[in-house]
Amino acid sequence: MNDFNAVRDIPILLGAFFVLTAAIGLVRFPDLYSRLHASSKLITLGSAGIFIGVGLEFAQTEALSRLAAVLLFQFLTTPLSAYLIAQAAYLRGLKPLLEGPDEWNALGKAALLDERLEETGGG
Amino acid sequence: MxxxxxxxxxxxxxxxxxxxxxxxxxxxxxxxxxxxxxxxxxxxxTGGYVRRTLALVRFGLFFVRELTVANVQVALWALLPHPPLHPMIIAYPLRLRGDNAQTVLAATITLMPGSVAMGFNPERTVLYAHTIGLGTVPEARASLKKVEDALLPLYGQGAVQSGPLEDTA
CATH class of the missing domain: 1.10.287 (Helix Hairpins)
Known part of the structure; x- marks a missing residue:
C-alpha cells in the first residue's frame, strides 16, 4: 500500500465509487426509467474514471491514444443504448411510475416503434 | 473545412x-x-473555423461540469433513504434542426443532470425526456434549454428554428 500514486489512483477510486453507486441505484430506484439514469450517467463517468487512471499509469502514446478512443466510444454508445431501451420499453407499454405529467402520452403505441423500424430498414 | x-x-x-x-x-x-x-x-x-472551435471547447467544459454534477446527484440519490425523484415525462419543443444536431442533443441530455432522452415526435420538432429530481415541468424544460443553448453555437444559424419557447422562461 506504500505505492499510492495520486494521479493514477484518485481517478480509479472515484470511478469505482460511481460504478458502485450505479449498482446500488439499479437495485434501489423504483422503475426501469429511473434506473436508466443510474446506468447511463454513473456508468459513463465511473468507467471513464477507471480508464483514465489506467491510461495515466502507462502514460505512453499508445496507451493514451487508446484511452481517447475508448472514452469517445463510451460517450457515444452509452446514451444511445439508454435512449433505445427507454423508447422501446415505453412504446411497448411498460408503465412508468410518475409523480408528474406524461407529456408524450404515447404509452404502448408500438405502431410508432414499428413505423420507425420500417423507415430505417431495421426489424 | x-x-x-x-x-x-x-x-x-x-x-x-x-x-x-x-x-x-x-x-x-x-x-x-x-x-x-x-x-x-x-x-x-478562418474566422468561422476559429469561432466554431472555441464554441466546441466551451461546450466541452460545460459538458464535463454538468456530467460531474449529474453523477454526484444520482450517486447521492442512490444512497439516500428517500430520494426526491419526482419522475415525469416532459415534451421539449426543439429549436435545433437537423439529424446530427438533434442526435448530439439527445445523447448529451441523457448524460446531463436529471434527464434521459426517450424519443422524438415524427416531425422531429419535439424531444421527449424522462426526468427525475427536476421539480416542476417549466423547471425541467429550462434545464433542457440550458443544454440546447450550449449546443446552438456549434451548429450555427442554419440549425436554429425560432419556436414557441416563451413558457420556458
Whole structure:
C-alpha cells in the first residue's frame, strides 16, 4: 500500500465509487426509467474514471491514444443504448411510475416503434 | 473545412521543423497552428473555423461540469433513504434542426443532470425526456434549454428554428 500514486489512483477510486453507486441505484430506484439514469450517467463517468487512471499509469502514446478512443466510444454508445431501451420499453407499454405529467402520452403505441423500424430498414 | 485543413497542414509543418513525428509534437503543432489562425482570421479566412472551435471547447467544459454534477446527484440519490425523484415525462419543443444536431442533443441530455432522452415526435420538432429530481415541468424544460443553448453555437444559424419557447422562461 506504500505505492499510492495520486494521479493514477484518485481517478480509479472515484470511478469505482460511481460504478458502485450505479449498482446500488439499479437495485434501489423504483422503475426501469429511473434506473436508466443510474446506468447511463454513473456508468459513463465511473468507467471513464477507471480508464483514465489506467491510461495515466502507462502514460505512453499508445496507451493514451487508446484511452481517447475508448472514452469517445463510451460517450457515444452509452446514451444511445439508454435512449433505445427507454423508447422501446415505453412504446411497448411498460408503465412508468410518475409523480408528474406524461407529456408524450404515447404509452404502448408500438405502431410508432414499428413505423420507425420500417423507415430505417431495421426489424 | 478550409480552417481545419490549414490547421492540420500547419501541425505537419511544425513536426517537420522539430524533426520528430510524435503525438505530442503533433498536438503542439495543432495548438500553435490554431493560434496563428486566430491571430490572422481576416487574411486567412478562418474566422468561422476559429469561432466554431472555441464554441466546441466551451461546450466541452460545460459538458464535463454538468456530467460531474449529474453523477454526484444520482450517486447521492442512490444512497439516500428517500430520494426526491419526482419522475415525469416532459415534451421539449426543439429549436435545433437537423439529424446530427438533434442526435448530439439527445445523447448529451441523457448524460446531463436529471434527464434521459426517450424519443422524438415524427416531425422531429419535439424531444421527449424522462426526468427525475427536476421539480416542476417549466423547471425541467429550462434545464433542457440550458443544454440546447450550449449546443446552438456549434451548429450555427442554419440549425436554429425560432419556436414557441416563451413558457420556458
Amino acid at each position: 478550409r480552417g481545419l485543413s490549414l490547421n492540420i497542414l500547419l501541425a505537419i509543418v511544425w513536426t517537420l521543423f522539430v524533426g520528430e513525428f510524435s503525438l505530442r509534437e503533433l498536438a503542439i503543432g495543432v495548438l500553435l497552428g490554431f493560434a496563428i489562425l486566430s491571430i490572422f482570421p481576416l487574411s486567412l479566412g
